Amino acid sequence: MSSFMERAFQLAYLGQSHVAPNPMVGAVLVSPKGDVIGEGYHEFYGGPHAEVMCFNSVKESDTNLIRESTLYCTLEPCCHTNKQTPPCSNLVIKKGIKKIIIANLDPHPEVAGKGVAKLEAAGIEVEVGMMEKEGEEMNRHFFTAMRLKRPYIHLKWAQTIDGKLATEKGSSKWITGSQARDYSQKLRSECQAIMVGSQTVLLDNPSLTLRSIETKHLKNPLRLVVSGQQEKKDFVSLKMFAPEYLANTFFVSPNAQISNDPQVIFYDGTLKGMLSALYEKKIYSLFVEGGASLLSWFLAEKMFDEISVFVAPKLLGSGRAIKLPAVDEIAEAHAFDFSSPLVLGDDFLLRGKSSSQK
């Protein structure tokens, strides 16, 4: 019954912003009569997995039902041991359920079907693929990171109708209204790390925290400042480097002189090199918020999975904008698969995916 899987998804989403870099996972245990006798989800990084939480929730009086029950799980149970928690496939086998229904296989190289094989070898009936598409959507960050060995990349900017992200002098407060800005905070909360260019940090002195009502119970994403050869001393007086924020603020820098600093993520100066360095640090999703030159870097290399453009009904006619190498014909333009515009007060949100994420 897909309604049990839907419930497992609902549970999984409760872990959003708290489980990264892990995927979101939910599990529901259903008795032969069709009663839900257990529910659980992965609540926070380092915490018990969904399957553990689910079995732990079964009442004493229902334990005798477990052997004939079906487990609905949004993700293939893990089977690798080199991590903080014991492999869930062992637990599932130990509990001796009858059947397991899984939305997605886990693309983690140490799982990737091995969890399923282990369960089948133990005589458990396994069905894979129920609500597979919804699972791909829910864990697109984790899945992309596992498959491509780089973080999932969500580019976001706010602009006037004519594509200006700021005035020529760099002022961008505020292009959009409060509804659009709150929505942007929601998108921000979905990613593991926010990335901005160092010029934007020096110009705007942002805190890059979650402040809207809908997001303030969520975990603040990491803050990544992509700097050139700058040293940290220019930044220490800024909000992101205040004592309460400092621990989760990192410099992403090709400056070898500061590469030993624990708050520096060193890379080779190329975009691919930067993404590899972030992946090695288990940063599996990026929300790239600008400025225009950082965004243009990702766009020019066609290196992104998703785009959110907030458009305000204003014209600047001059100012800072995305810059890409000129093409001769319109057919050579970057084209995206955009969904219908979402109206947010006076503004609009256009959300698009790159063709690789269609």
Added chain:
Amino acid sequence: MSSFMERAFQLAYLGQSHVAPNPMVGAVLVSPKGDVIGEGYHEFYGGPHAEVMCFNSVKESDTNLIRESTLYCTLEPCCHTNKQTPPCSNLVIKKGIKKIIIANLDPHPEVAGKGVAKLEAAGIEVEVGMMEKEGEEMNRHFFTAMRLKRPYIHLKWAQTIDGKLATEKGSSKWITGSQARDYSQKLRSECQAIMVGSQTVLLDNPSLTLRSIETKHLKNPLRLVVSGQQEKKDFVSLKMFAPEYLANTFFVSPNAQISNDPQVIFYDGTLKGMLSALYEKKIYSLFVEGGASLLSWFLAEKMFDEISVFVAPKLLGSGRAIKLPAVDEIAEAHAFDFSSPLVLGDDFLLRGKSSSQK
């Protein structure tokens, strides 16, 4: 009953594209019992007015009802004599109806309430203002021209998300898909004249005619080419100057040397001067289609009533764009009253009005 006035509006709209520079007008005659005994509308410029058509449509057997009937008319009947057709207020008085209900007063300086005064003096009961707002919308071109002594100005362009109207070399075929282009033809058909810059004409060689299925029964708008000091010889081989189109194609030029040419509308080089010259030629609405520099001229002088921006889900990152003088702060940007985006295939249409037309 506003349903009779609604019918009068339906009829009025049947004259769209054919009556300019006149306003659209519809009329419905209703007997004391509430039966429609006459209907008419202004069908084409130079043709009979709506009131005449309406009275002419009354059947012989119903003529005795006219004296007790109510006339619903979308516009105040005319009362001036220096034009092709006799004043309708005389006709209404002669027919001796009981009451007239009017949506809008006619802002034409020779009418402007004088028609109503004449009807009242003749003992006819007059009510003004039913569906007034709808009337203002329907005849916004004519009303704006009468009030401001310049054409109504509708700016239109198609752009990528990042505000590019063409590649750097000027190619703009095609930014948007066929649904958006067909819709643009519909908007084009609503105006009396299409205006383009001479560079666009030389680059694209457009025909600027109505070609979509929905518009091909309509009258082609006039074609206006805003030229600098160019002479016509550079243009004679282009589509707009082919024999079948030539009669309705005009040069709008500040070049005094060609000012005597009947196909040249001469002006003093300023935007206000150009608009006055067009008004004098009874051109009461403009659909300004580009290129970017012509549009920027209107925008920089805040001289427009309506904007339609077709946005394609593409990024060019370089190319031709609207250019306006730089401002320091976002609060100084031009802000518009935009309606919700209309989805047209893969593209979106944002329609806005300047604050003067709110």
